[in-house]
Amino acid sequence: MNKFFYITTPIYYINGVPHIGHAYTTIAADCLARNKRQRGFDVYFLTGTDEHGQKVLKAAQDKGLSPIEFADDIIPRFKDTWKKLFITYDDFIRTTEARHIETVQYFLQTLYEKGDLYLGEYVGLYCVPCEVFWTDKQVENNLCPDCKRPVERIKESNYFFKISAYQDWLLKYINDNPEFVRPESRRNEVLGFLQENKLNDLCVSRPKSRLSWGIPLPFSPEHVTYVWFDALINYLSALGFPAKKDKFEKFWPVCIHLIGKDILRQHAVLWPIMLRAVGIDPPALVFAHGWWQVGEEKMSKSLGNVVNPLDVIDEFGIDVFRYFLLREVPFGFDGVFSKAALVKRFNGDLANDLGNLVYRTLTMAEKYFEGRVPELDKASLDEIGRVKILPKIDAIEAKVDEALDRFDFIAALDAIWDLIGAANKYIEETKPWNLKKENKNKELENFIALLIAGIRVVAKEIAPFMPQTSEKINSQIKTDRVEKASPLFPRIDVD
Numbered sequence: 385m386n387k388f389f390y391i392t393t394p395i396y397y398i399n400g401v402p403h404i405g406h407a408y409t410t411i412a413a414d415c416l417a418r419n420k421r422q423r424g425f426d427v428y429f430l431t432g433t434d435e436h437g438q439k440v441l442k443a444a445q446d447k448g449l450s451p452i453e454f455a456d457d458i459i460p461r462f463k464d465t466w467k468k469l470f471i472t473y474d475d476f477i478r479t480t481e482a483r484h485i486e487t488v489q490y491f492l493q494t495l496y497e498k499g500d501l502y503l504g505e506y507v508g509l510y511c512v513p514c515e516v517f518w519t520d521k522q523v524e525n526n527l528c529p530d531c532k533r534p535v536e537r538i539k540e541s542n543y544f545f546k547i548s549a550y551q552d553w554l555l556k557y558i559n560d561n562p563e564f565v566r567p568e569s570r571r572n573e574v575l576g577f578l579q580e581n582k583l584n585d586l587c588v589s590r591p592k593s594r595l596s597w598g599i600p601l602p603f604s605p606e607h608v609t610y611v612w613f614d615a616l617i618n619y620l621s622a623l624g625f626p627a628k629k630d631k632f633e634k635f636w637p638v639c640i641h642l643i644g645k646d647i648l649r650q651h652a653v654l655w656p657i658m659l660r661a662v663g664i665d666p667p668a669l670v671f672a673h674g675w676w677q678v679g680e681e682k683m684s685k686s687l688g689n690v691v692n693p694l695d696v697i698d699e700f701g702i703d704v705f706r707y708f709l710l711r712e713v714p715f716g717f718d719g720v721f722s723k724a725a726l727v728k729r730f731n732g733d734l735a736n737d738l739g740n741l742v743y744r745t746l747t748m749a750e751k752y753f754e755g756r757v758p759e760l761d762k763a764s765l766d767e768i769g770r771v772k773i774l775p776k777i778d779a780i781e782a783k784v785d786e787a788l789d790r791f792d793f794i795a796a797l798d799a800i801w802d803l804i805g806a807a808n809k810y811i812e813e814t815k816p817w818n819l820k821k822e823n824k825n826k827e828l829e830n831f832i833a834l835l836i837a838g839i840r841v842v843a844k845e846i847a848p849f850m851p852q853t854s855e856k857i858n859s860q861i862k863t864d865r866v867e868k869a870s871p872l873f874p875r876i877d878v879d
């Protein structure tokens with residue numbers, strides 16, 4: 385039977401270029417997608433861009449471009465970055481594509497006919513740059529609680545979505561489905577929010593006269609769709625919903641949304657309600673990860689400390705960046721990005737542990753056996769090999785898979801590094817040069833063969849994290865020969 389895996393990143397706003405925050409979710413999703421592909425799952429990995437709304441319109445106007453010209457200009461920046469980071473997405477959706485607009489309009493029309501959308505008058509405080517409405521209670525001194533710029537009082541006729549009617553259903557759903565929102569702390573946050581607040585119906589349109597850059601409501605062309613209502617639907621429009629039944633039936637509702645913690649409510653409250661209203665099950669799981677800050681500071685354009693992934697990979701390499709993001713901080717927690725921490729991981733885990741193991745083992749294979757890969761004879765392994773190494777080789781795949789199924793990237797890497805560490809220790813304790821001196825050729829063969837078997841599984845299991853390194857290792861270890869190349873991770877001089 386086919387197993388299906390559908391994983392998504394948020395679709396990114398295009399009024400800036402990709403930064404470490406975007407790269408983080410995308411690399412995490414790529415790692416999971418690659419691991420699932422290795423396991424024979426039918427995988428659909430979706431990313432894309434969120435192109436409507438005030439901010440994009442403004443950014444385009446500042447450059448003297450139409451919004452679509454502006455978007456067309458920026459998209460290659462995203463696609464190139466993902467290519468450079470070895471991101472293997474299956475689909476890249478843009479909210480300006482016809483396939484997306486069709487699905488959004490289907491949602492709107494369905495909800496309208498059902499009576500879940502009604503025309504009302506919106507009066508509220510609005511922050512233009514953030515595109516967010518605030519309540520009187522939230523606003524102090526007439527300033528936006530987020531960006532601290534002045535808000536405006538707006539009064540206009542708009543369509544409202546009766547989300548209040550779904551609050552009890554959602555609360556029960558989240559209570560009954562402990563795996564829907566992950567990690568636990570975020571689940572509690574959503575439950576707390578739903579228990580303590582009464583949901584207000586959501587204003588899901590904007591008058592075209594105020595904001596022209598959006599998807600028109602099919603039943604009222606004078607209005608365009610609120611960006612969040614538009615954006616969330618990308619996860620279904622990419623499947624060709626409702627026209628393409630086969631894709632939808634394969635990949636829904638197994639879908640997993642990876643998101644940052646700041647957009648949890650949209651994904652765990654608004655989105656399941658939108659789906660429920662059109663008669664679709666919620667996705668399987670929403671995982672909200674933490675935020676990266678840079679040194680002591682929050683990352684922000686105004687502080688000028690935004691980390692561009694392309695600069696990091698130019699300086700240190702792609703795989704170390706991918707490795708660092710997934711190894712340094714438990715997925716779900718906030719983290720601190722610094723070059724010093726990255727160099728420490730590079731010199732320690734990568735150069736000392738992994739790089740050394742491969743280099744030493746291949747050096748020995750060349751020295752003792754002229755590059756031939758000796759046959760492994762499990763029955764006559766020495767004690768360390770039998771007790772400490774072979775069981776780890778046999779268990780590694782299950783351990784990595786189990787950890788990744790829980791989004792525990794660190795536990796997966798720990799399982800791999802446990803074997804690497806044991807193998808390095810094996811070399812130190814066995815003292816192969818003595819075996820050679822004593823003419824214990826059979827023992828020496830088995831020792832090298834076991835190390836190579838270990839490196840082979842390591843290469844396979846690290847592939848989702850460090851695809852390039854995995855390939856480099858595989859190219860040095862053929863079926864029956866090794867061809868040593870230069871060290872995988874030449875140490876970085878800290879001075």
Ligand code: MSP
Binds near residue numbers: 406409617675
């Ligand atoms: N367009 C919306 C998402 C719509 S999804 C239907 C959006 N875009 S965004 O470009 O502003 O942000 C995308 C993601 O980047 C969010 O998940 C956010 O959490 C993440 N990050 C932005 N800055 C970040 C860090 N400094 N660290 C980690 N992730 C951060 O929101």
